[in-house]
Amino acid sequence: MCTSALTQSLVRRSVRAGHVTNHKYPHINMDIDAINALPCEDFVNIFGNVVEKCPLITAAVWSRRPFANLTALEAAISEFIDALPESGKEGILRCYPDLAGRDLQGDTLTRESREEHARAGLDALSSGEALRMSRLNWEYKVRFGFPFVICARMNDKANILQQLTERCRNERTVERARGIEEVKKISHLRLQSLVLPDAPNAPNKL
Amino acid sequence: MCTSALTQSLVRRSVRAGHVTNHKYPHINMDIDAINALPCEDFVNIFGNVVEKCPLITAAVWSRRPFANLTALEAAISEFIDALPESGKEGILRCYPDLAGRDLQGDTLTRESREEHARAGLDALSSGEALRMSRLNWEYKVRFGFPFVICARMNDKANILQQLTERCRNERTVERARGIEEVKKISHLRLQSLVLPDAPNAPNKL
Known part of the structure; x- marks a missing residue:
């Protein structure tokens, strides 16, 4: 089914169950049954930016x-990425913005990336830090x-600057x-x- | 080089040569030398929607x-698509909007797709045509x-409705x-x- 009637019903059910905070998708916490029932259009609308600007994946x-379960969905994404040619992997990296770069300055970051910048303190760099970040990028x-990609939510700005410096010395591959x-x-x-996270030791839903 | 200084210089040069109508990219007509000199970020900004919502490609x-030349750039895109697994090709198709569908109604089509809809008359369907298109989609x-994809600029609305009807009978592959x-x-x-188009019988630039 590729209409959104079923999705609306599932979202309503999730709202009743307290899993959904907003009808227009941001921060939906759906369970795996609801996800499996999503029409393709809604699936892509909800998960299309899990890999930055790569709804194709x-x-x-x-x-x-x-x-x-969630782990299986994540594994499917990971396997698709791994099966791409090396140019395709570089293509993915090139879809990510420079950290604290012109998309931040121009307010053109995706919602997800903007939040990740803020959590790592990258939206409040001193002028010295901003200059160093820009030069290293x-x-x-x-x-x-391709641009430097790092999981900003798992790092702070000091650590990001350090890793950017160190990783510049790596080989391309x-x-x-x-x-x-x-x-x-x-x-x-x-x-x-x-x-919604997989419950520990929960039986496989399939 | 991955900064935009060179791009700005090339765009300025193209403006002087009468090839560029706008500094912010829409409808740039660059020549192949200017394209080859583009930093990755600008290349993706300019060509990222040549395949709908697939800047990865x-x-x-x-x-x-x-x-x-332009033909070689087009061939590289085509070869990348052909090398994707079948699920990846389906992924590309799923990045295209329904013709005269909810993205048109909600004004969320990409600029390119909106123009293509208008040229084929899909933004001015009668209520009967709209209903038939919606049911067939x-x-x-x-x-x-995956959604029905057709090059709207090479067809008119009558032809699109006819092909949609006929192609529904095809096998999936x-x-x-x-x-x-x-x-x-x-x-x-x-x-x-x-x-800019390749000049007929022009010498290979490389």
Whole structure:
């Protein structure tokens, strides 16, 4: 089914159960049954930015439903990414904004990225920190041809600056793989904010 | 180089040469030298919607530059799509909006898609045509699990309704391949609106 009637019903049910805070998707906490019943259009609307600006990935993964649990959905996304050619992995990295870069300055970050910037304190850098971040981001992109990606919510600004400095010294293949690891950490946290967590030792739903 | 200083210089040069009508990218007509010199961020900003909502593809293809000409850039996009697993091709199709669907009603179409709708007359359907289109789109998605994609600029609304009716009878694998053919036609026209055409019998630039 690819209409949104079922979705509306499931969202209403989740609202009654206290899992949903907003009808227009932000921060929905759906359970896996509700997710498995989503029409493709709604699935992509809800999960399309789990990998930054890459709804193609979420839309592809819809073919793999039903998912046993959140872990299975996350694994399907991860496997799709791993199966891409190296240029495709670089393509993913290039869809992420520079940290504290022109998208932050121009207020064109995605909602998810804006929140992640704020949590890591990247929206309140001193002028010295901002200058250092900008210079290092530039050096990194000149060296590798893709932007520095790090899971900002798992780091603070001091740690991010340190890692940016250190990772600039890596080889390109090492750094591409490292960037994709960080993409997966970011996706993990974005998924967790949208889906109810798997209950410990819960029976497989399928 | 991944800053936009060079881009600004190239855009200024193109403006002087009469190729650019706007500094903020819409309908830039760049030549292949200017495109090959684009930093990744600007390349993705300019070409990111050549395949609807799939900047990943354009960002991946940046790795293949320099391009000999527009045809080579288009071929690189096409080859990347062809190398995706079948689920990835379905993912691309799911990034396209329903024709005359809720994105048109809700004014959430991308700029490119809005223009394509208007050229085919899909933004001015009679209530009978709109109802028929909506029912057929729904039937198509229930049958195939992805939306009906057709190059609207190469068709008018009568032809689109006829093809939607006929293609609903196809097998899934046939229809997935047909949808991807249409994606490539749409990309071809979107690229042509951004890049100066290859001169006939022009020497290869590389």
